[in-house]
Amino acid sequence: MVSEAVTPSRTAWAPVAALGLAMLVVTSEMTIAAVTLPGIGRDLAVSPSATAWVLLAYALPMAALAIPAGRWADGADVRAAFALSMTGIAVASVLVGLAPAFWLVVVGRLLQGAAGALIVAVYMPIITTSVPREQRGRAIGVVITIMTVGAMAGVPFGGLVADAWGWRAVFLVKLPVVAAVLLVGMRSIRRIPHRGLPLPGVELVREAVLLGGAVAVLLLAFDLVAGQPLAAAALVVAAVALAVWWSRLATSRPVLGLVRSPAYGATLVSLLAVSFTGGLVAFLLPYFVADVLRGGPDLTGVALLFFVGAMAPISAAAGALADRFGNRVMAVLGSAVSVVAMVLMLTLDADAGLADMAWRLVVLGVGAALYNPAVNAAMLAAAPAGSEGLAGGTGMTVRTIAMTVAPAASALAWTAAGGGVTGFRAGVVVIAVAAAVGTAVLLVPVRRP
Structure with missing residues (x-):
């Protein structure tokens, strides 16, 4: 448990x-x-289909290990865990960048994902030990701003690096950044006394296998739902079986207790529902541009810059507003703006141009910028002292599941409606309803024990 002695005054x-x-x-x-x-x-x-494992091998351990890693991080020194994660990312990146065979690329990506899960696990504990409670929304907003600005430049920069020096350089070029981050983190992150890097016990390993396996199998199921529905259904059954088995373990009680708590549980449901807006970015908009507007990926990319560009400058200010007016108030406002943005998307038709998409995506970006710092701060505020890593890992798992399910649900709605403008609008309705549910959940008063 993180004691009050390590809670900073500024x-x-x-x-x-x-x-x-x-x-x-x-x-x-x-x-x-x-x-x-x-x-x-x-x-x-x-083959092109096999290369998809470069992406999948990273996402699976990130989602599957987030909760067990969070539980482990709650008993570890966060500075040491941060160092372990960044070192793991560096070593795995070198392995991928120098890999002479594809299987080593996949192994390296799995290790990258596992190391990334550790960063997610120490995210909220570092905020807790570095930021007083009344400024946590602002700090989380700053983190989200850095991530968003980086996301704007990341893919184009990676493309330039790949064109100039080849694909291996994309995995190696970030090593100086990782080294600098590691140095700053080791000098500035507050060490928690009398903690180190505890070895995972048998119970934690069992939990990681069962719960992590359930999450990984579920993500694989949604990856197969369009092409192999029977296999996807079988995987869903297997995921449920693993989850039920895990729920009977004694180690599942802290997770289930956290999820069942009214304040945290409501925030988690909202996060799951509002994250469905990712289905617009990941599936509906690219298909609308390609099949309805007859445009290319460049048009989609330019349009999405307006979405990301609206998020970046607003996130830090939105975090400060959450500190002032309340996390749930700002999360409700952000999710409501996202619902409005999805409703506005319903008015797009075959005559739409870049400007028509751009201003609607700006509205969606504003909604995301208002929502994300507030909902993360709300999860942190709802977590009992000493369970911040668990809270962050659970949130990451739910967000990842939503970002996987949303494109699949959007694709099903698109296909069922016959594609085109009708299919686009059907998918938007699905997302809008989900976001509205996420807003409504936060409006229900939470009883304090």
Whole structure:
């Protein structure tokens, strides 16, 4: 348990900046690696479908290990855990960048994902030990701003690096950044006395296998739902069986207790529902541009810059507003703006141009900027002292599941409605309803014990 003795009286911005850059490295790996797939396929003689494992091998351990890693981090020294994670990312990046065979690329990406899960696990504990309670929304907003700005430049930068020096350089070019982040983190993150890096016990390993396996199998199921529905259904059954088995373990009680608590549980449901807006970015908008507007990926990319560009400058200010007016108030406002943005998307038709998409995506970006710092701060505020890592890991798992399910649900709605403008609107309705549910959940008063 994190004692009050380590709670700071004022914000230490150096560890917040280090955390933001570390989260940037971790989250950008989910997308920037996409530019390497053609080069990997060509140089290592693997099919385009096989190269998809470069992305999947990173996402699976990130989602599967987030909760067990969070429980482990709650008993560890966060500075040492931060150092372990960044060192693991560096070593795994070298392995991927120098891999002579495709299977080593996949192994390296699995290790990158596992190391990334540790950063997610120490995210909220570092905020707790570096920022007083009344400024945590602002600090989280700063972290999100750093991540968002990095996301804007990450993929184009990765493309330039791949064109100039090849796909291997994309995994190696970030090593100086990782080294700098590690140095700043080691100098600024407050060490928790009498803690080190405890070895995971048998119970924690069992929990990681069962719960992590359930999450990983569920994500694989949604990856197969369009092409192999029977296999996807079988995987869902297997995921449920593993989850039920895990729920009977004694080690599941802290997680289940946290999720069942009214304040945290409501925030988690809201996060799951509002994160469905990712289905617009990941599926509906690219297909609308390609099939309805007859545009290319460049048009989609330019349009999405307006979404990301609206998020970046607003997130830090939104975090400060959450500190002033309340996390739930700002989360409700942000999710409501997101619902309005989705409703506005329903008015897009075959005559739409870049400007028509751009201003609607700006509205969606504003909603995301208002919502994300507030909902993360709300989860942290609802977590009992000493369970901040668990709270962050649970939130990451739920967000990842939502970001996987949302494109699949959008694709089903698109296909069922016959594609085109009708299919786009059907998918938007699904997302809008989910976001509205996420807003409504936060409006229900929470009884304090």
